[in-house]
Amino acid sequence: MIKIFILDHHKIIREGLKMILKAETDIAVVGEAHSALELQQKIPIQSCDILLLDMDIPERSGLELMGDIKKKYPKLQILALSMKAEDRHAFRILKSGAVGYLCKDSVYEELVRAIRRIHTNGRYLSERLTEQLAMSIASENQVKPHEQLSNREMETLFLLASGKKIKEIAEELTLSVSTIFTFRARIFEKLDIKTNTELMHYALRNNLIDLNKVYS
16 A cells, blocks of 8 residues: 655645545555644654655745655655646756656646556656656756756745745745845856846746746
8 A cells, every 4th residue: 555645735736636546546645734834743654655745835945845854754755746847847856855746737647657656666757857857968068057056046036037026035935035135146146147137037038937927
């Protein structure tokens, strides 16, 4: 039996995931949580094989939370779930410790297959992500400036390029305003830009954000 724990801050998504898995005789959901704090209080770590981790929880950085989980429970396998497109975020998430990544748009078609593949082989990559990885390896010597950013700097980049204000970003990432200013300065230096407008143009050119979501 493959034992699953679900962390997602949307109840409707948790219920949908449980409904999909309920039909599988070899998979059981052993617990769920809506926040990082509840996860720490409830996860039955000794009897959990795979954690379905929402990377977009509002109160903490998904990457930071995943790092904490991997330090405390190194053998726990994490299947990351996100609303963000695979090619923009998956590689960084996989490098940070996840063994699989699913965009929530495709989770209902791929979830069961991903869980079984992870349990058997230890990793799951969708066909699209496999193609992206192959392309990345083929051009690994062509490192783009944004690939030199830390995880926190990348999160700040996404939010700045999407039109968020410094104070809003600080609240969303639960960091101080001065820390976000520091991250912005580092981003500008590493990308060799000087304004938020230039940052937005850079993000659009490199397919890091969706145009229809800017300032939405």
